[in-house]
Amino acid sequence: MTSWAAGRAHAPALLYSAAAAVYAIGALVCHQLPARSFHLWAVQMPVCARCAGIYVGAAIASLIALTSIREPPRVSRVTLLAAAVPTALTLVFEWWTGQMPANWIRAAAGLPMGAIVTALVVAATGDQVN
Numbered sequence: 001m002t003s004w005a006a007g008r009a010h011a012p013a014l015l016y017s018a019a020a021a022v023y024a025i026g027a028l029v030c031h032q033l034p035a036r037s038f039h040l041w042a043v044q045m046p047v048c049a050r051c052a053g054i055y056v057g058a059a060i061a062s063l064i065a066l067t068s069i070r071e072p073p074r075v076s077r078v079t080l081l082a083a084a085v086p087t088a089l090t091l092v093f094e095w096w097t098g099q100m101p102a103n104w105i106r107a108a109a110g111l112p113m114g115a116i117v118t119a120l121v122v123a124a125t126g127d128q129v130n
Helices: 002-006 013-029 049-067 077-097 103-129
Strands: none
Touching (some): 002 013, 049 103, 077 103
16 A cells, blocks of 8 residues: 555655654664565565565464463474575675565565564563463
């Protein structure tokens, strides 16, 4: 939605301003390099492909937590470390070869990290609520 609004010259001012705010917030947490970002409606997304993968993973884990009838599974630090391995491997590949993996690979590598970090947050929040 943000990319769509940013790409519309005649979008309502409120919608365009909201999109601009999302891009500004994205700039605080992401390099936003065009070559490393997905483009929707011919407009660059507010974060790179890796960050987008992390956020999609977080969204999936959040939906699972919301729809889960039973207690969410415990997530250990070892699991978190394992979830970071795909992202680390893409970084090592980039640094070693000087080539950038495809954006879909970078996004897929970020997915587990977003999901596991969100699961940790949900588990920690659940512990405090009980």
